[in-house]
Amino acid sequence: MKASTIALRYSQAVLTLATDRKQHEQIGRELDRIAAVFAGSDELRALSRNPKFSVTDRKAIVSELLKRLMVSPITRNFVMLLTEKGRLQHIAEIVAAYHDQADAQAGRIRAQVTVVAPLAELEAARLRTVLQKMTGKQVVLEQQVDPAIIGGVVTRVGGRIYDGSVRAQLESLRTRLRSPAA
Amino acid sequence: MIHLRHVLATSFTVVLSLVTPAFASAEGEVGWGKTLFHGLNAAILFFFIYYVFGPKVTAALQSKSKQVARDIDEATRLQAEASARLAAAEADLAALSGKASALLDELRREGEVERDKLISQAKAEAERITAEAARTAQSEIARVKARLEAELGNLAVEAAARALREKTTPADQRRLAVEYLTRLEERS
Numbered sequence: 001m002k003a004s005t006i007a008l009r010y011s012q013a014v015l016t017l018a019t020d021r022k023q024h025e026q027i028g029r030e031l032d033r034i035a036a037v038f039a040g041s042d043e044l045r046a047l048s049r050n051p052k053f054s055v056t057d058r059k060a061i062v063s064e065l066l067k068r069l070m071v072s073p074i075t076r077n078f079v080m081l082l083t084e085k086g087r088l089q090h091i092a093e094i095v096a097a098y099h100d101q102a103d104a105q106a107g108r109i110r111a112q113v114t115v116v117a118p119l120a121e122l123e124a125a126r127l128r129t130v131l132q133k134m135t136g137k138q139v140v141l142e143q144q145v146d147p148a149i150i151g152g153v154v155t156r157v158g159g160r161i162y163d164g165s166v167r168a169q170l171e172s173l174r175t176r177l178r179s180p181a182a
Numbered sequence: 183m184i185h186l187r188h189v190l191a192t193s194f195t196v197v198l199s200l201v202t203p204a205f206a207s208a209e210g211e212v213g214w215g216k217t218l219f220h221g222l223n224a225a226i227l228f229f230f231i232y233y234v235f236g237p238k239v240t241a242a243l244q245s246k247s248k249q250v251a252r253d254i255d256e257a258t259r260l261q262a263e264a265s266a267r268l269a270a271a272e273a274d275l276a277a278l279s280g281k282a283s284a285l286l287d288e289l290r291r292e293g294e295v296e297r298d299k300l301i302s303q304a305k306a307e308a309e310r311i312t313a314e315a316a317r318t319a320q321s322e323i324a325r326v327k328a329r330l331e332a333e334l335g336n337l338a339v340e341a342a343a344r345a346l347r348e349k350t351t352p353a354d355q356r357r358l359a360v361e362y363l364t365r366l367e368e369r370s
Binding site: 134150162164171174177 | 328331332334335336338339342343346347350352354355356358359360361362363365366367369370
């Protein structure tokens with residue numbers, strides 16, 4: 001809950017600034033890249049969490065990273081602020097909150113779609129359409145591949161889950177086999 | 183008793199008075215006059231003795247007789263008293279025997295009641311243990327059955343998941359996606 005409060009406060013601040021400059025889409029993409037770099041690097045995650053690194057060391061490393069990523073000044077200053085305040089470990093949560101608020105501001109909603117293989121364009125469009133009809137908002141699909149679901153589709157949107165995976169059907173079968181009535 | 187004694191004493195005195203001179207005359211020295219004299223002498227002696235000592239002897243004998251009678255009465259009283267005590271003791275013994283018998287009967291009845299109670303309790307406990315054992319056995323059977331069914335279910339599901347992973351083609355994946363979309367469209 002505390003992390004959510006932190007994420008909301010920082011994401012709201014940067015979104016307001018980016019919207020004023022009409023750069024919220026670009027900033028969102030840059031933040032995604034930075035969050036992806038941190039998610040893929042154990043060293044960077046250790047840097048953001050390990051207290052043996054001084055703030056100066058952290059700022060130097062992050063500054064170098066941002067220079068290589070060639071991000072905008074707003075993004076750069078925001079990430080440096082997070083580094084200085086010791087909130088860098090919340091970057092993924094802050095970026096997610098940024099997108100949620102940007103989507104809400106734009107009347108959009110994001111749907112996390114889990115599949116075994118990426119959906120064809122036709123099916124993706126059908127899914128977007130039906131989700132827009134269900135939520136009344138413009139839907140942005142975020143597909144992620146996960147072979148563990150075996151087959152089918154799992155969609156998370158607006159706090160709801162529509163699980164049409166083979167794994168879910170097998171779990172249902174397992175439950176029925178365990179129940180005394182089975 | 184007194185008369186008999188007098189007669190015997192007199193007779194003895196007379197015979198003795200008569201016999202003594204007879205033996206003397208047999209030797210030829212004394213005649214019948216002396217004999218009569220001696221007889222008279224003996225009679226005087228007898229009466230003298232009788233009147234001088236007779237009352238004292240009689241009194242002593244009567245006193246002795248009365249003492250013997252008292253002793254007999256005392257003995258009779260003591261015997262009666264002893265008989266009464268014996269009767270009382272026998273009665274007490276009989277009563278005690280009755281009490282002991284009653285007490286034994288009571289103890290026997292109480293023992294029987296206690297025995298019946300213990301047997302009843304033991305039966306109830308045995309039935310309870312048996313029922314508990316049956317319940318435990320049934321519970322254990324049900325638990326094992328459920329576990330086996332769960333294991334079978336798990337094995338079946340895992341086997342199905344393996345088969346589906348191996349056999350599902352891209353066309354199957356697309357068909358599954360289309361079916362999913364159709365269901366979502368029906369719900370919307």
